[in-house]
Amino acid sequence: MPLPPPAYFTAGLDADPELAAAIDGELSRQRDGIELIASENIVSRCVLAAQGSVLTNKTVEGAAFARYYGGAEYADAIEALAIARATRLFGCRFANVQPHSGSNANAGVFLGLLKLGDAILSMNVAAGGHISHGHPATLTGRDYAIAHYGVNRASEMIDLDEVRDLARAARPKMIVAGGSAYPRAIDFAGLRAIADETGALLLVDMAHFAGLVACGLYPHPFPHAHVVTTTTYKSLRGARGGMVLWNDESLSKRINAGIFPGVQGSVMLHAVAGKAACLHEALQPDFRAYNEAVLANARALAATLPAQGLRIVTGGTDLGLMLVDLTPTGVTGDIAAKALEKAGLAVNKNMIPFDPRPPEAPSGLRLSSNAGTTRGFGVSEFERIADWIARILRDPSDMQAINTAREEVLALCRAFPIY
Numbered sequence: 001m002p003l004p005p006p007a008y009f010t011a012g013l014d015a016d017p018e019l020a021a022a023i024d025g026e027l028s029r030q031r032d033g034i035e036l037i038a039s040e041n042i043v044s045r046c047v048l049a050a051q052g053s054v055l056t057n058k059t060v061e062g063a064a065f066a067r068y069y070g071g072a073e074y075a076d077a078i079e080a081l082a083i084a085r086a087t088r089l090f091g092c093r094f095a096n097v098q099p100h101s102g103s104n105a106n107a108g109v110f111l112g113l114l115k116l117g118d119a120i121l122s123m124n125v126a127a128g129g130h131i132s133h134g135h136p137a138t139l140t141g142r143d144y145a146i147a148h149y150g151v152n153r154a155s156e157m158i159d160l161d162e163v164r165d166l167a168r169a170a171r172p173k174m175i176v177a178g179g180s181a182y183p184r185a186i187d188f189a190g191l192r193a194i195a196d197e198t199g200a201l202l203l204v205d206m207a208h209f210a211g212l213v214a215c216g217l218y219p220h221p222f223p224h225a226h227v228v229t230t231t232t233y234k235s236l237r238g239a240r241g242g243m244v245l246w247n248d249e250s251l252s253k254r255i256n257a258g259i260f261p262g263v264q265g266s267v268m269l270h271a272v273a274g275k276a277a278c279l280h281e282a283l284q285p286d287f288r289a290y291n292e293a294v295l296a297n298a299r300a301l302a303a304t305l306p307a308q309g310l311r312i313v314t315g316g317t318d319l320g321l322m323l324v325d326l327t328p329t330g331v332t333g334d335i336a337a338k339a340l341e342k343a344g345l346a347v348n349k350n351m352i353p354f355d356p357r358p359p360e361a362p363s364g365l366r367l368s369s370n371a372g373t374t375r376g377f378g379v380s381e382f383e384r385i386a387d388w389i390a391r392i393l394r395d396p397s398d399m400q401a402i403n404t405a406r407e408e409v410l411a412l413c414r415a416f417p418i419y
Helices: 017-032 045-051 073-090 102-113 139-143 160-170 188-198 210-214 249-263 269-282 286-308 333-342 370-375 379-393 399-415
Strands: 094-096 119-123 145-149 174-177 201-205 227-231 242-246 321-325 348-350 364-368
Touching (some): 017 399, 073 094, 073 210, 073 242, 073 269, 094 249, 102 139, 102 201, 102 227, 102 249, 160 188, 174 188, 242 249, 286 321, 286 370, 286 379, 333 348, 333 364, 333 379, 333 399, 370 379
Parallel strands (some): 119 145, 119 174, 174 201, 201 227
Antiparallel strands (some): 094 242, 227 242, 321 364, 348 364
């Protein structure tokens, strides 16, 4: 006689009270606090539904319409939809939407297009680069010969003359542009000229500005980049995961093989569905209005903080993120981040260029307008956020000031509810 399914199999989260409590706590944190972390955003209910769907039950390997598993009719349709939307949004010929993360997208491209031990020239993490571009603690840092460029000490921006000199010396097989904490527009044409001169491929990681690129509000990596990688959950407001984009068909087999079976196995089909959902949203006319607001809000925040005694690295921003130099306050990034979190402001500590302090207690904070703009915040709300940040950083141990700010933050969040 067949056994009936256990009760938890047909129940919801109430069958696991401890887990349910933690998820409810996170929902409350998101509702009642302001996210200023550049790698976070707030997804639509459509994206939530796609990622939390029955697709989590399905395993597929290989490319759409060429799977190693049966029962893939709808899996193929979903992945093909995501690919079509990605290529349309970014005006390119080919896309791989399978990477589980931006780091996997980068690692897959490296593995597919390079040989182990090849030289890569990428931005130093200390100058704003990303660890997946060759930090020594990562597999890419171990498996390839990494050379780094930084920024000019005076301008705190990329110096193409320095990049050219380093490329001539290192003779890299690939030059990587983009990072996690560089707030300015990048000269992709200039980097492509250096790549051509030194026989390198140009990879652009646009994780932090993909949404702006899609709307024509930031320089487009194509046609200058040979390959572009991105995440889908920052400025694209979507599912957690990565993508690879390119135009040259001769690279297709190597890039696809670099992703699968190179650096990962089965496709997370529920995540691909979430990517398809957010790409559909990014193709709508109101997505440009959102990104225009992201820029206006970021620039308002970057313009307001200096009046409160804080310095903005490079003097401003060309995207939704910025770096704040806390040196004038005498407060380190770790202490600042903890104090701001008590007030309901989620930020991350971050090194600034030429930072004399260690990563664990750096001199800066990284801020972003992405999630707040999704909630509906405008310039006046971000000016209030700047005031709260400055007020708390005057004395991070002042619990009265923190509690007062917390009440004001909560009131603002209640005026702009989510979920």
